[in-house]
Amino acid sequence: MESTEFLKYASQIALFIMTVAMLFPMFRLFRGPTLTDRIVALDQMELTIMGMILCYAVYSEKQIYLDVVLMSSFLLAFGAMIITRYLFKRKIEND
Amino acid sequence: MKIFYFIYLFLYFGYTIVRSGWLAAWVILKGSRGDNGGIIYYQTQITRPMHLVLFFNLISMTPGALSVDLSPDNKTIHVHLLDMNGENTFLTIAGRIERLLLKTS
Amino acid sequence: MIEIIIGILVLIAATVILVSSVGILRFNNLYARMHVVTKVSSFALLLMLIAVNLLFLNVWVLIQTFIIFHVLIFLSPISAHVVAKISTLLKLYDPQSKTPHEEMEEQE
Numbered sequence: 001m002e003s004t005e006f007l008k009y010a011s012q013i014a015l016f017i018m019t020v021a022m023l024f025p026m027f028r029l030f031r032g033p034t035l036t037d038r039i040v041a042l043d044q045m046e047l048t049i050m051g052m053i054l055c056y057a058v059y060s061e062k063q064i065y066l067d068v069v070l071m072s073s074f075l076l077a078f079g080a081m082i083i084t085r086y087l088f089k090r091k092i093e094n095d
Numbered sequence: 096m097k098i099f100y101f102i103y104l105f106l107y108f109g110y111t112i113v114r115s116g117w118l119a120a121w122v123i124l125k126g127s128r129g130d131n132g133g134i135i136y137y138q139t140q141i142t143r144p145m146h147l148v149l150f151f152n153l154i155s156m157t158p159g160a161l162s163v164d165l166s167p168d169n170k171t172i173h174v175h176l177l178d179m180n181g182e183n184t185f186l187t188i189a190g191r192i193e194r195l196l197l198k199t200s
Numbered sequence: 201m202i203e204i205i206i207g208i209l210v211l212i213a214a215t216v217i218l219v220s221s222v223g224i225l226r227f228n229n230l231y232a233r234m235h236v237v238t239k240v241s242s243f244a245l246l247l248m249l250i251a252v253n254l255l256f257l258n259v260w261v262l263i264q265t266f267i268i269f270h271v272l273i274f275l276s277p278i279s280a281h282v283v284a285k286i287s288t289l290l291k292l293y294d295p296q297s298k299t300p301h302e303e304m305e306e307q308e
Contacts, residue, residue: 003203010207014214021214024221034292036283040233043279044224047241051217054248058210063256066264073268077275084286091289112273116243119235120216123223129232155277156242161235162277163284175231175284 011059018052035087039080046076100199107195108153111188115158122159122177133179134163137172137189144169146196157188206251213247216240230293234280242272 025048028041050072057065137154141147147169154162154174159181164173176185220240227233249265287293 003201007203007207010211014210017211017214017218021218021221024225028224034230034287035290036230036287036292037233039283040230040237041224043237044221044241047237047245048217048221051213051245051248054245054252055210055214057252058206058255061255063258063261066252066261066268070264070268073271077271077279080279081282084282087286087290091286112239112246113243116216116239116246119239120219120223120243123219123226123236123240127227129227129229132229132232151281152274152277155238155280156273159235161231161238161280163231163281164288175235177232177235 008059011055014055015052015059018048018055022048039083043076043080046072046079050076097199100195104192104195104199107192108156111158112156115156118158119177129177131178131180132176134173134175135182137174137186138170139172139193141193141196142169146199150193150196153192154189157185157192160185160189202254206254209247209251209254213244213251216244216247220244230287231284234283238276238280242276245269245272 022045025041025044029038029045032038032041050069053065053069053072057063057069139147139150141150147165151162151165151172154160154172159177161175161177162172163175165171166173174185176182220236223236223240224233227236246269249269253262253265
């Protein structure tokens with residue numbers, strides 16, 4: 001079956017491309033000028049991780065990985081809010 | 096009739112996110128550094144809180160616009176534009192979405 | 201035949217994610233970076249979810265991907281709003297000028 005082999009190769013190449021794409025937000029995470037740039041870079045890294053898990057679900061043809069992506073999307077939405085909540089508290093205590 | 100407008104809004108929104116994602120990716124590929132941005136103030140006439148929250152989220156998905164803040168009297172939305180030259184196209188798209196939301200209420 | 205379409209969709213989605221990462225690195229302004237995170241990455245995840253739906257062809261998978269996509273659409277603008285709010289409150293970025301505030305950099 002040629003088409004199934006094409007799917008395997010395509011998902012492997014896509015995993016490689018996304019691994020290269022992880023490097024740029026990591027550079028921004030180390031070198032960001034301010035604190036909020038680092039939060040945005042963390043968001044981008046988590047979105048890339050979600051894409052990698054979906055790509056692995058295509059590669060291994062198991063739909064159990066979609067549960068992982070579902071929970072990870074909630075963590076993505078609330079992670080930035082939790083970090084900024086502590087920043088708000090620090091701002092209130094300083095004033 | 097109300098459900099018909101909701102379905103039309105949903106389809107229009109799905110078309111808009113694909114177009115905005117593609118346009119923002121094209122801006123990156125052209126080698127922009129994000130220097131041309133700025134903040135404009137948009138006056139809304141929506142009064143119901145549920146529709147206001149929905150409109151606030153829908154603005155973030157129109158091409159080249161991101162809603163940043165809401166004034167304390169709920170009438171002015173601060174919108175950040177990626178390219179200040181495209182202000183008129185944003186105003187037409189936001190006006191169309193706002194008219195659709197006012198029809199559904 | 202359907203596998204070839206799925207493979208091409210996955211490759212396009214990976215390339216769009218690479219483009220958005222380059223945008224995170226190249227933009228010099230917090231608000232422009234938030235544009236990239238909320239729009240381009242959601243577009244890439246949409247392509248990837250369509251590919252997963254075409255592979256499995258299942259109602260349960262359709263419901264799960266529907267929930268994932270709507271969480272991405274409706275909750276990522278809220279988190280972007282919170283980040284912009286803390287940025288203007290701590291005076292990290294001035295929205296009209298393009299450079300970061302100098303005093304906060306000295307404090308860090």
